[in-house]
Amino acid sequence: MSAEAFIRARREAWQELENLLDAARRSNNRLTPGQIDRLGALYRAAGADLAVAQRDFPGRDVTAYLNRLVSRAHAVVYREKPLAWGRLRWFVTRGFPRVYRQTWPFTFAAALMFLIPALLAGLAVRADPDAAGWLLPPEVRQLEAVIQERELWTQIPIEERPYASSFIMRNNIQVSFIAFGLGALGGVFTLWVLVLNGLILGGITGLTGYYGLAFDLWTFVIGHGVVELSVIFMAGGAGLSLGWALLRPGLLRRRDALAQAARRSVRLVIGAVPLLVIAGLIEGFLSPAETVHWGVKWGVGVGSGVMLYSYLMFGGKEAHD
Numbered sequence: 590m591s592a593e594a595f596i597r598a599r600r601e602a603w604q605e606l607e608n609l610l611d612a613a614r615r616s617n618n619r620l621t622p623g624q625i626d627r628l629g630a631l632y633r634a635a636g637a638d639l640a641v642a643q644r645d646f647p648g649r650d651v652t653a654y655l656n657r658l659v660s661r662a663h664a665v666v667y668r669e670k671p672l673a674w675g676r677l678r679w680f681v682t683r684g685f686p687r688v689y690r691q692t693w694p695f696t697f698a699a700a701l702m703f704l705i706p707a708l709l710a711g712l713a714v715r716a717d718p719d720a721a722g723w724l725l726p727p728e729v730r731q732l733e734a735v736i737q738e739r740e741l742w743t744q745i746p747i748e749e750r751p752y753a754s755s756f757i758m759r760n761n762i763q764v765s766f767i768a769f770g771l772g773a774l775g776g777v778f779t780l781w782v783l784v785l786n787g788l789i790l791g792g793i794t795g796l797t798g799y800y801g802l803a804f805d806l807w808t809f810v811i812g813h814g815v816v817e818l819s820v821i822f823m824a825g826g827a828g829l830s831l832g833w834a835l836l837r838p839g840l841l842r843r844r845d846a847l848a849q850a851a852r853r854s855v856r857l858v859i860g861a862v863p864l865l866v867i868a869g870l871i872e873g874f875l876s877p878a879e880t881v882h883w884g885v886k887w888g889v890g891v892g893s894g895v896m897l898y899s900y901l902m903f904g905g906k907e908a909h910d
Contacts, residue, residue: 592646606631632662683905685860699825702783707791714795725792743809765824769858779828808883811890813872820861827854
């Protein structure tokens with residue numbers, strides 16, 4: 590077959606492909622399902638035509654034309670989707686709660702590794718405040734003198750609250766990422782972070798309870814604490830899932846199991862960052878506000894917990910879930 594005959598036989602298909610590419614450019618790649626199927630078929634056919642032209646008509650204009658046409662079509666067919674509002678909305682409304690439910694067993698295990706030491710430490714220090722000397726780290730034991738005076742350290746001056754809120758957000762995000770990242774070392778250090786923070790919170794609660802300040806402490810904590818602790822459990826669970834993938838990869842290669850767990854866990858931790866921002870704002874502005882009634886703070890804490898877990902457990906569910 591001559592080059593002229595080849596062009597006459599295939600020109601109509603090439604022109605149709607060009608028209609579809611022009612339509613995709615004008616509509617920002619918004620083609621109908623039928624157009625997308627047709628584009629794929631014409632792209633494959635043009636690729637085959639290019640192979641024939643390179644073999645039979647090297648150096649001819651038709652070969653250069655097909656090379657440009659196939660390159661243009663490839664850029665449309667395999668183009669990365671932009672980070673559009675629709676994708677972000679899908680992640681917020683469906684993707685994030687689904688990932689949370691997929692990793693729920695690890696999140697639950699992380700919660701137990703935090704709450705059980707917290708409960709034991711709280712009971713021990715409540716019964717014997719001297720136990721705080723060996724349960725709590727030195728920097729936390731410094732608060733004991735303040736607590737013995739039946740005072741708390743939670744008052745934040747109004748002019749300092751924006752800075753405090755920013756610091757709290759950054760610190761909480763840092764702790765969450767550390768708990769997650771340490772999971773790549775087998776999950777042991779993630780467990781250590783969870784147990785240590787549980788002991789600190791439980792020990793302080795027990796100490797304030799001994800001196801009659803536990804309700805005051807938790808009136809400060811409850812507003813932001815439900816969301817904040819939930820995110821710490823998520824991050825800890827994400828870290829534990831990495832450790833589990835390393836220790837028990839199943840039928841996958843260890844690196845493949847780790848990569849699969851990491852994809853889920855990273856989405857979970859990134860999705861939790863806005864929750865930490867919300868918790869930081871509450872902790873910086875509402876929690877230390879002395880003019881706000883304690884019932885409002887407890888209402889915010891309980892209400893935020895109900896909304897958060899309703900979203901996590903039921904958001905993005907389909908009929909077949």
